[in-house]
Amino acid sequence: MxxxxxxxxxxxxxxxxxxxVLNNYPNVSSDxxxxxxxxxxxxxxxxxxxxxxxxxxxxxxxxxxxxxxxxTQAIDEISMQLISGAINQAVLMNLDIITVFFSMIRxxxxxxxxxxxxxxxxxxxxxxxxxxxSKQLLELIASKEFxxxxxxxxxxxxxxxSVWIDNEKAQYDVAKKTTENIDxxxxxxxxxxxxxxxxxxxxxxxERLAREFKLKLTVKQGEFNEKKxxxxxxxxxxxxxxxxxxxxxxxxGAMKALIEMDIFRPICGFDGLALMGYVGKQMNxxxxxxxxxxxxxxxxxxxxxxxGCGRNIKLDYRLVRMKYEDIIC
Amino acid sequence: MxxxxxxxxxxxxxxxxxxxVLNNYPNVSSDxxxxxxxxxxxxxxxxxxxxxxxxxxxxxxxxxxxxxxxxTQAIDEISMQLISGAINQAVLMNLDIITVFFSMIRxxxxxxxxxxxxxxxxxxxxxxxxxxxSKQLLELIASKEFxxxxxxxxxxxxxxxSVWIDNEKAQYDVAKKTTENIDxxxxxxxxxxxxxxxxxxxxxxxERLAREFKLKLTVKQGEFNEKKxxxxxxxxxxxxxxxxxxxxxxxxGAMKALIEMDIFRPICGFDGLALMGYVGKQMNxxxxxxxxxxxxxxxxxxxxxxxGCGRNIKLDYRLVRMKYEDIIC
DNA sequence: ATGATTTAGGAAAACGTTTTCTTAAATGAT
DNA sequence: ATCATTTAAGAAAACGTTTTCCTAAATCAT
Numbered sequence: 136m137x138x139x140x141x142x143x144x145x146x147x148x149x150x151x152x153x154x155x156v157l158n159n160y161p162n163v164s165s166d167x168x169x170x171x172x173x174x175x176x177x178x179x180x181x182x183x184x185x186x187x188x189x190x191x192x193x194x195x196x197x198x199x200x201x202x203x204x205x206x207t208q209a210i211d212e213i214s215m216q217l218i219s220g221a222i223n224q225a226v227l228m229n230l231d232i233i234t235v236f237f238s239m240i241r242x243x244x245x246x247x248x249x250x251x252x253x254x255x256x257x258x259x260x261x262x263x264x265x266x267x268x269s270k271q272l273l274e275l276i277a278s279k280e281f282x283x284x285x286x287x288x289x290x291x292x293x294x295x296x297s298v299w300i301d302n303e304k305a306q307y308d309v310a311k312k313t314t315e316n317i318d319x320x321x322x323x324x325x326x327x328x329x330x331x332x333x334x335x336x337x338x339x340x341x342e343r344l345a346r347e348f349k350l351k352l353t354v355k356q357g358e359f360n361e362k363k364x365x366x367x368x369x370x371x372x373x374x375x376x377x378x379x380x381x382x383x384x385x386x387x388g389a390m391k392a393l394i395e396m397d398i399f400r401p402i403c404g405f406d407g408l409a410l411m412g413y414v415g416k417q418m419n420x421x422x423x424x425x426x427x428x429x430x431x432x433x434x435x436x437x438x439x440x441x442x443g444c445g446r447n448i449k450l451d452y453r454l455v456r457m458k459y460e461d462i463i464c
Numbered sequence: 465m466x467x468x469x470x471x472x473x474x475x476x477x478x479x480x481x482x483x484x485v486l487n488n489y490p491n492v493s494s495d496x497x498x499x500x501x502x503x504x505x506x507x508x509x510x511x512x513x514x515x516x517x518x519x520x521x522x523x524x525x526x527x528x529x530x531x532x533x534x535x536t537q538a539i540d541e542i543s544m545q546l547i548s549g550a551i552n553q554a555v556l557m558n559l560d561i562i563t564v565f566f567s568m569i570r571x572x573x574x575x576x577x578x579x580x581x582x583x584x585x586x587x588x589x590x591x592x593x594x595x596x597x598s599k600q601l602l603e604l605i606a607s608k609e610f611x612x613x614x615x616x617x618x619x620x621x622x623x624x625x626s627v628w629i630d631n632e633k634a635q636y637d638v639a640k641k642t643t644e645n646i647d648x649x650x651x652x653x654x655x656x657x658x659x660x661x662x663x664x665x666x667x668x669x670x671e672r673l674a675r676e677f678k679l680k681l682t683v684k685q686g687e688f689n690e691k692k693x694x695x696x697x698x699x700x701x702x703x704x705x706x707x708x709x710x711x712x713x714x715x716x717g718a719m720k721a722l723i724e725m726d727i728f729r730p731i732c733g734f735d736g737l738a739l740m741g742y743v744g745k746q747m748n749x750x751x752x753x754x755x756x757x758x759x760x761x762x763x764x765x766x767x768x769x770x771x772g773c774g775r776n777i778k779l780d781y782r783l784v785r786m787k788y789e790d791i792i793c
Numbered sequence: 794a795t796g797a798t799t800t801a802g803g804a805a806a807a808c809g810t811t812t813t814c815t816t817a818a819a820t821g822a823t
Numbered sequence: 824a825t826c827a828t829t830t831a832a833g834a835a836a837a838c839g840t841t842t843t844c845c846t847a848a849a850t851c852a853t
Contacts, residue, residue: 136582138839149803154841162801184583186839189514189808203548215540219532222565234563236551253465254513387742413716413742467809478833483811491831515809518838799850805843812837820829 137178146174157182184231188256196231197436198252199261199429200272203236212408216425217263217286224430228437233257245274258282259436261429282439284432288332291445298432298448302333305421305452306340306405310379312454313403313419314348322350323375325357325364325385334359337381337405357385364388369396377401383408383420383457390416404457411457422453466507475503486511513560517585525560526765527581528590528758529601532565541737545754546592546615553759557766562586574603587611588765590758611768613761617661620774627761627777631662634750634781635669635734639708641783642732642748643677651679652704654686654693654714663688666710666734686714693717698725706730712737712749712786719745733786740786751782 139157143150148167155163156171163171174180188196199221201214218234225232233255248271252260262272263286276283276295285297310322324341327334338354345352353371357364357380364385369392372378378393378400380386386404393400404411407422428450435448468486472479477496484492485500492500503509517525528550530543547563554561562584577600581589591601592615605612605624614626639651653670656663667683674681682700686693686709693714698721701707707722707729709715715733722729733740736751760777768774 136839140839150840151804151842152802155802158841164801167802181579181582183518183585183839185514185518185585186808187841189512189518189810189838190840190842191808203544203551211540211544215532215543218565222532234565236547236563250510253510256512256514410739410742413739465809469809479810480812480834481832484832487811493831496832512809515838516811518808518840519810519812520838795853797850797852799848801848802846804845807842808840810838813835815834816832818829818831820827822827823825 136183137180139180139182141178142171142174142180145178146171188231196233196255196257197225197259197261197433197440198233198235198255198257199432200235200263202264212410213406213425217429220426220429221261221433224433228433230433230437232433245271245278248272248275249278249280252281259440260284261432261436262286263429282436284436284439286428286432289447290332291447293445294439296435296439296445296448298428298435298450300423300428300450300452302336303340303343306337306379306381307344308340309403309405309419309421309454310341310344310377311348313377313379313401314344314350317376317401319376320350321375321377322352323368323371323378324352324354325367325378325380325389326354327357327359327381327385329356329358331359334381341379357381357388359385361385361388361391365392368392372396372400373398375400377403380404382406383411383418386418386420387411387414390414390418407453407455407457417456420455420457422455424450424452465512466509468509468511470507471500471503471509474507475500517560525562525584525586526554526588526590526762526769527562527564527584527586528761529564529592531593541739542735542754546758549755549758550590550762553762557762559762559766561762574600574607577601577604578607578609581610588769589613590761590765591615592758611765613765613768615757615761618776619661620776622774623768625764625768625774625777627757627764627779629752629757629779629781631665632669632672635666635708635710636673637669638732638734638748638750638783639670639673639706640677642706642708642730643673643679646705646730648705649679650704650706651681652697652700652707653681653683654696654707654709654718655683656686656688656710656714658685658687660688663710670708686710686717688714690714690717690720694721697721701725701729702727704729706732709733711735712740712747715747715749716740716743719743719747736782736784736786746785748783748785751784751786753779753781 139150139153143153148171152163152167153171156168201218222232259282261284276290279292279294283295285295287299289297289299291297322345326338342352353375355367355371357367359382361384364380365388368378368389372392373396378389380389380402383404383406386402389402402418404418404420407420411418411420431448431450468479468482472482477500481492481496482500485497530547551561588611590613608621608623612624614624616628618626618628620626651674655667671681682704684696684700686696688711690713693709694717697707697718701721702725707718709718709731712733712735715731718731731747733747733749736749740747740749757779760779764777
């Protein structure tokens with residue numbers, strides 16, 4: 136392996152000079168710079184990022200945590216969007232990013248998590264999908280040992296930021312919009328996982344709607360689970376005028392149930408998955424731009440790691456009607 | 465940051481002794497071992513993997529290459545399966561794995577690719593989805609600078625292995641099975657991307673079937689693109705008795721076309737995506753176990769990196785009829 | 794022309810490990 | 824009891840960088 140030492144010798148300069156050229160330091164004459172660059176070229180030298188990371192005490196790496204265990208189509212789509220957004224932004228900002236998958240760290244204690252991050256020189260973390268599995272992550276966030284950006288949960292201290300959309304308002308909006316064209320007295324709400332932060336928010340949104348318009352609201356726990364949503368709909372669907380689901384996946388479950396029972400009820404979902412383009416029915420939903428969300432998260436993490444103070448970044452969403460033609464590319 | 469030096473001082477031993485304890489070297493008395501372990505405990509010491517990687521000249525890291533640019537549902541699902549399988553296997557084998565996304569390296573020359581891998585201390589690579597974007601990767605494979613496992617393309621030299629399923633036979637099998645219950649004289653085959661290795665294989669499979677059973681075969685290039693498959697089906701679907709597609713996604717496109725034209729033709733797909741459970745129609749397809757494929761790839765890479773010689777690992781597939789109940793979990 | 798300031802470039806320490814030698818102590822064989 | 828062998832543990836070099844400090848030369852102001 137050809138090292139900086141070889142380059143220095145070949146160019147007839149000191150190691151430190153090569154390093155300065157490599158890192159675009161000012162105090163190098165263009166003569167020397169050329170000489171060094173020529174040597175680099177001739178020797179095919181590639182700087183070793185591992186050594187550089189060890190040597191420089193600078194910030195360290197950024198990690199994005201992705202849940203690998205929840206195996207559903209919907210999660211695949213969201214995860215990949217999050218990953219894409221984060222990586223592209225990181226490349227743009229020249230950050231060393233690493234994708235860490237939950238299965239690698241699941242069931243580990245906070246200490247072990249911290250261990251892992253420390254051992255990997257990770258000092259900035261992006262966390263999405265805070266839920267019951269993430270209790271440890273919450274502890275991690277509280278510890279202030281790292282700079283952290285949380286997606287969709289406005290919990291923060293000075294070393295933590297969050298990137299989120301207003302789930303309460305979004306749920307309200309999409310449900311309201313769907314009621315507008317129909318005669319709606321009774322709403323069935325299929326809620327998300329009880330201990331998910333966003334579940335509470337969304338539920339409050341539909342509750343506010345019911346209150347404001349004096350609608351009868353039935354709330355059932357769907358756990359973000361398609362099958363469960365189907366069962367709930369089979370049981371309660373026909374007694375309601377509208378079925379509001381806290382996720383697209385559950386909306387699909389509800390739709391299947393309606394088809395089975397051969398009745399029609401309007402449904403609305405939440406997330407704006409491309410998957411919705413494949414289910415054959417149109418549906419109102421809240422389209423979240425996960426790609427954008429995680430790009431923003433990376434940008435915010437960079438801000439934190441450069442000494443910025445924690446804050447909440449609110450992003451917008453769009454109400455859309457999903458159908459085949461909207462999605463296919 | 466507490467380092468091995470602090471541990472040594474605290475335990476009253478030399479640095480090298482701590483290192484020996486850390487790496488379970490034999491020549492350490494249990495007394496010393498205990499002393500060191502106590503110090504590690506008390507100081508909350510976490511070994512720095514970066515430093516260790518720099519110091520030890522050992523094998524280096526494993527990378528799995530995932531394409532991030534082809535933005536479709538199907539790819540999301542396959543990618544996530546590949547990632548899951550690889551990561552879980554790597555954790556099991558205690559390998560340091562890193563997921564590298566194509567967008568980070570796309571449009572870069574082979575030299576730059578090699579640069580990247582070198583700089584990241586990567587010496588083993590898993591490559592999937594060899595196609596026109598991957599020409600550079602082919603060069604990389606030829607270079608023998610790294611140990612490489614290619615998924616679904618049996619190209620190898622002594623430092624390269626491949627993990628694959630018999631695409632020719634699988635395409636033959638699924639198409640044959642679908643013909644069995646119908647009166648089939650004419651087949652429309654919607655092929656994959658011309659320069660994809662697997663496309664050629666699959667095409668040969670259906671050609672063999674046509675030859676053996678004296679069927680009229682019309683082959684059109686679908687490019688693994690749903691929209692294109694839809695268009696092809698709109699144009700040629702009604703003149704054929706069976707539509708065989710080189711991927712599930714194209715099968716979905718074909719299905720949409722049939723629905724639009726309000727005619728029925730049996731269709732078969734390829735891949736066994738969970739997505740197929742959402743499209744509302746049953747379809748025969750070839751189920752590939754991508755999770756298993758990439759676990760095997762990691763195992764094989766480990767074998768190569770330990771001095772093993774390149775070889776082909778053939779995995780099996782299953783013919784399945786995909787429908788809602790099969791998929792939902 | 795002189796002294797003060799800037800600048801280019803080098804020497805060497807540091808980052809946190811692993812690994813190779815060495816040495817002193819402990820054990821074994823006679 | 825002596826010498827040979829094994830064993831535990833430490834010293835120090837190495838890995839490939841970055842960074843700090845220093846020196847000599849060059850530039851500037853007077």
